Amino acid sequence: MNDNQLYELCKKYGRNALESRRKFIGLLPEVLRRRLYEKKRFSSIYEFAAKLAGVSHEQVDLALRLEKKFENKPVLRKALIEGEISINKLTRVAAIATEQNQKELFERTKTFSNRAIETFVRDVKNKNEDASSKPLFEAKSMHVHALKLDEDVENALVEMQEKGIDINEFLRNVLQKRKDEIEKLKEKIVAEQQAGKTTRYFQVKIKKLIRQEHGTKCSYPNCTKPAKALHHTQRFALINIHDPHFIAPLCEAHHEIAHKIDVQYAEISRRH
Numbered sequence: 001m002n003d004n005q006l007y008e009l010c011k012k013y014g015r016n017a018l019e020s021r022r023k024f025i026g027l028l029p030e031v032l033r034r035r036l037y038e039k040k041r042f043s044s045i046y047e048f049a050a051k052l053a054g055v056s057h058e059q060v061d062l063a064l065r066l067e068k069k070f071e072n073k074p075v076l077r078k079a080l081i082e083g084e085i086s087i088n089k090l091t092r093v094a095a096i097a098t099e100q101n102q103k104e105l106f107e108r109t110k111t112f113s114n115r116a117i118e119t120f121v122r123d124v125k126n127k128n129e130d131a132s133s134k135p136l137f138e139a140k141s142m143h144v145h146a147l148k149l150d151e152d153v154e155n156a157l158v159e160m161q162e163k164g165i166d167i168n169e170f171l172r173n174v175l176q177k178r179k180d181e182i183e184k185l186k187e188k189i190v191a192e193q194q195a196g197k198t199t200r201y202f203q204v205k206i207k208k209l210i211r212q213e214h215g216t217k218c219s220y221p222n223c224t225k226p227a228k229a230l231h232h233t234q235r236f237a238l239i240n241i242h243d244p245h246f247i248a249p250l251c252e253a254h255h256e257i258a259h260k261i262d263v264q265y266a267e268i269s270r271r272h
Contacts (some may be wrong), residue, residue, distance in 0.1 A: 023083030024053045028060055029067035030081075062087050069094050073102040083107050092117045098126045111260050119223075119253035126222055182213050186244045193241040202230055206242050212250055218251035225251035231258050 001009075028049060032039060037048035049055035063080070066087065072075035076097055079085045085106070092114070093105045108115060140155060149157070161167050210230060218225050227249030234246040250258060 018086075019083065021053060021055070021083075022086055024049075025055060025059060025063045025087050026081045026083040028055075028063045031063060045056070058089060064093055066090055066094060072099055073097055075102040075106045079106055079109070089114060089117055092121050096121055108260075114257060116253045116256040116260070119251075120257055123220070123222075133199075180210065184208050190241065190243055193243075198241050202242055206244055206247070207228075209244055210247055213244075214249050217249075217255055219248045220250060220254045223251060223254060225253070228252045229255040233253055 020268075031048065032045050037043075037045045040048070042048040042051070046057050046060055050057075050061045066080055067077065069152065070080060076093075078088065089109045089112075093109050097105055098195070108120060112120060157167050160170065178259050186209065189203075189223065207230070214227070216226060217223070229250055229252070231248050231250045231254075232246060233248055234243070244258055
């Protein structure tokens with residue numbers, strides 16, 4: 001057996017172990033109802049879980065709480081009982097789960113990483129509504145931060161205001177000029193791509209333009225994480241150009257969410 005074969009065998013057994021552990025945890029609510037642990041001479045369900053599968057006291061409590069939490073959410077309850085989804089993932093989505101969104105949360109939770117689930121749940125809580133019922137991404141950033149000015153800039157603006165100059169109008173003009181310049185660059189880039197051959201790779205000038213417009217942070221509302229990827233809010237395969245009007249810089253978690261939601265939507269469309 002070579003190294004690659006050994007590694008593949010380790011991965012296979014590891015996957016099997018994780019799946020078996022999920023399924024074991026899913027049985028615990030029924031074990032408690034039947035008091036099976038007493039019949040088999042264990043002092044508690046915690047000893048039962050620890051000795052048979054190495055499941056911690058905390059995980060037992062989580063499984064029992066989730067089973068009650070999902071009493072009126074059969075899709076998620078089934079996912080717990082049958083070990084389809086890990087208890088850690090189900091714990092994250094429990095806070096936003098409803099009878100109406102349980103099927104969609106099941107699909108999300110199956111495919112999202114823990115990091116993406118955590119981000120998705122936070123987004124839904126921030127909106128106080130089901131985030132999946134609306135478009136996940138817009139073309140431009142909607143961040144709102146506390147304004148921090150360098151001392152020399154602040155002094156210059158104060159001096160202008162003291163002279164009777166409307167600094168709000170001045171700043172509006174500056175911002176509009178910046179917006180117009182960015183729009184001209186976008187139109188130029190689109191025209192160049194339409195006239196020539198476009199590859200799937202982003203040109204350096206497109207990256208610079210997106211950075212000029214959005215800065216260095218994720219463009220999803222209220223996300224302050226660094227942007228790690230450029231995401232097409234309209235599929236590249238449909239328009240065949242990198243239109244900067246429809247490119248958003250995203251953090252790793254929001255990029256994963258965007259792609260997996262898009263894939264799920266495509267699968268649903270094919271089935272119908």
